[in-house]
Amino acid sequence: MKDKHASGAEVVAADLVGCRYRFVQRQRHPEVPPTDASVARTERLFAARAIVMDKLPTRRGFGDGRSRPFLRIDLAPARSGDEQALADAEFATLEALAAEATLITGALFRGVDEATGHPWRVSVDVLVREPDDSGSYLPVIVSNHRVAQPDRRRTMSAIATNRLGLSPALEVNYRHRHHVADGYRLGLAARALEELGLNSGRGGIIGQDRTMAFLAEDTSAYEPALTTALEAGWTDTPRRVKECATCRFWPICEPELIAMDEISLVLPGDRAKMAREWGITTVTGLIEADVGDPSALARAWRDGIPLLPRVDEVTGPRADVEIDVDMEAYLDQGAYLWGAFDGTEYTPFVTWEHLGGREEAGNFARFWRWLMARREAATQAGQSFAAYCYSANGENHWLRASARRFGGMRIDDVTVPTLDEVEQFIGSEDWVDVFTWVRRQLMGPGGIGLKTVAGEAGYTWVDHGFTGEDSVHARRLALGEDAARAQALREQLLRYNEDDTRATAHVRAWLRAGAPGLRPV
Template sequence: MPTGDRVCFWWTTLANRMGPIVTNHLLPVTPVTPADLTGCRRRSILLRAATAGRVTPELSLAARADRQAHRQRAALRRTAVTSALPTTARRGDRVTFSRTDIVDDGTAEEQTLEALAAGVRVITGARLADDALACDIDLLVRLDDGAGISTSTAYMPVTVTAHTTARRTKGPVAEKNSVRVVDVAALGLSTPVVAPLKHRSSAVDSQKVAIAHVLLDRLGLASGDVGFIGGGAGGTTGVGGYARCVVITADRVLDGLERALEAPVPAHPVRVRECADCEFHNHCRCELVDSGDLSLMLPGDRGRQWRELGVHTLPDLAALADRPAELTTLPGVNREDPALAAAWMAGVEFLRRPLRRWITGPDLWCGHAFRMPGHLGDGELPMAGEIGDAVEIDVDMEAHPSRGTFLWGTFDGSEYRPFTDFSRDGDEGEHVARYWTWLMARRRAAHDSYRVFRTYCYSQQGENHWMRSYATRFGGREYAPGIIMPTLSEVNAFLNSPEWVDVFALVKTALAANGSLGLKSVARLAGFTFSQEDVDGRAAVDLFEIAVGDVDGDADSDDGARAEASSRARRTLERYNADDCYAPAAVRRWLRLGAPGVPPLEY
């Protein structure tokens, strides 16, 4: 089925489903946008129903602030890219450079068409639309060498995103999966060149450039390529990003667009990840709770296997917990789900898996083989002698999305020690090198005294990412005598060793949950109380900006007040980080005691 027909089919299906809640005050056909094809499809219906006044959206003040902040960050990203774009041709360039910045005054679509008709080389803030599809696209970049408009005129749609757009590959890449790059400062002037990268993209970014490509193709102006400009250290540009554009063939995103257009619009709501921040959350949840829908516990596609077996509600699923023999005959399902469904209906969030499945794991006991104690008093740890002779250090890291890490905290069981960078311009990784030097010194001392050494964190992806990032950028650099950034091979050797342990992995083995297994949730089960209850990762970023003076607050406040605000923000960040070092130690001890206080999961 051609893409245009798929769009009409999809939207006709959606319109038919809108009957109960949407009046005929809406236009007969509303173009499909990238937002309609990602995340919750039910929300597309409700947004149009809200326009007709049939549904009232509910959004908290905090959620409104978050959305506004998200829009502002997106605007800052676009501004950063726009300011880096060329403004004139360079000496030796064979093209005549021109650029049009579309002003969103209600005529963006018409302005875009005029710029395309004039053959402008770079168009920013473009909008493309027809009766079936519509798309706002950050950039349209001309790739051919011509001037004016001709049959060879070809444009590439480019989106600016906060997501990582590519990662370096470890081996050869097939030609069909190849990635090309071009500097943002050379867009419209230089030809993208092949780079040893693997493309990564979110669904919304892919749908945006795919729809823009289809619309350009209908105008006869598509180049066959699409582009992504991403930021962050995980991309192609290092910390800060937005300096290079990743280019791939449009065919690689068109398949995803066709699949999205073919997906049916749900007749009833299903809980998905986006529900937590949706203005229609309560509207849908009432219907879900009334029916006891399976997605209340198994959101999205997680309940697909049960639905295929005819189990659509939590009461039906919970009933299977009393018939364990039947579970062994059901293919492709999680046998724990019925017990978790019964727990969900009883308001129980966590269940403890049978001890035999996890208590003997060597990572929980510093690599020692588990030995069953003959007798234990209340609160007495098994294998206390072996554990007591080990050197155990808990680590937690704080990072700013565009600056990198600014705090690595450590806790050795008695003392919290932070390694910080609160300088305004950054220390180019010196605090990371100091953290690494201290940690490796403790490691050597443990080895020299024939003691076991273990370093722990909770959910290690962030720490792993940033250690590798800094080692890649600054590996081997000496900041002061004895303070040297490790190389990537040194970092990888440690991260892949048994001396680097993820407490989150231990928790996932021990507990089954209906909710989050994040540190804040699990540490409370272990009896740990956080001192900074109102601080989370996003608040930590805001506090860091205050700490380094990027946010001055009241413009009329004097230097002393700003300095006090900066100092207060630093102290709060260190207390917040210290809690995240203490808490994994508390969770680890609690697991070694057998996770007391959590109901057992039996099947």
């Protein structure tokens, strides 16, 4: 159902992704400030834009010729909620277009969706005038996503950031990685340029590689999804989804959901789809339906029970030599910390240098050598060996990604493993995902993440409340110029990683003891 509270407010691309109630709540409760995590994400995006702005050309270089004038116009950013500033920014954008500037930064467009009447707004980090005498513009946005992945078998078009407005696109061996919010931004930008008769039909995204703008050759491909998202409108009641955990409006929405006895409190997002098709929309209804695990989870939620056993007897993995591993990465740029706990001592392998080069490669190689040495020593002693992590997706990704990028490199006295070596280890019985043991044996209305399970097992983090989102922000500041602050954050990141390794070990021991304290179903 569309909500009247949202009808007059301008929609931005982020409003069309995820929760369909957040936009409504923002209009109802403008007094609620953004969360610290949201502020940190905004700061990271501002920092990314600043890097890009510094890389953009300011004039034609030697060899570019002088037949065409080069004009760069940098527009002042407008703060959301300041109507006069937004109107001024829109007018300044139109003036810059009329001046036929080669590059326009900080552009802002506003429009109204014809089908729904929704007013919308889109900021475009860079507008690049096409060199083909059409007068059209290429919209380029800056994103903190990884927007393209190296791929020797595929090609796509790209322009170096420092050559935007100066050079044509080149074919590079990458494949596009689509992110919905980025697509919506480019779709809205294309709509705005189309209304002005200046749409080139192409769009660009500068992602975590700030040196390259990767091109989408046909922005009209974004239109169907954009239209569908706008037509979907917004709900006038909340439903719990994944984003609720970090949303500033959760303290307002949760009481509403509890008052409604909303089934999404137990089955968030699409997990309740089948139950809704059966006509079950409340927690009470789910309990009364008595449909196995979902009903058990609903009873557990009502009774405040965080975990339930799925099996009669809970067990855990065991080996003679046990190492618990946890990895920390910064966005998609690289893994900077591999931590290991051997039951007695925590050993971190960390680099505080910028990622993507010898420092990251050498750090990974030192971790790998240490881990394989412990494995080999156990084998030589006739002992079984296991390295554990909790939910291996992240570790497996960065084991493989590090080997692909650096495999075979010799850095000082260490060599980065090849992808084949990494694959052999990941596929062996010596690499164990503790989460798979938990998932087979336990369930909980709030999920079975490490914090939940280890907390129920009696483990407490030193920095209570510090999250993965916090660690990303802390890593950026840990490379900052404020030495005292950087050192404090580095120590916090190491504590956080150590706690994750120790918590994984604690969960294993708890599982092996039969998960004492769990209430039976």
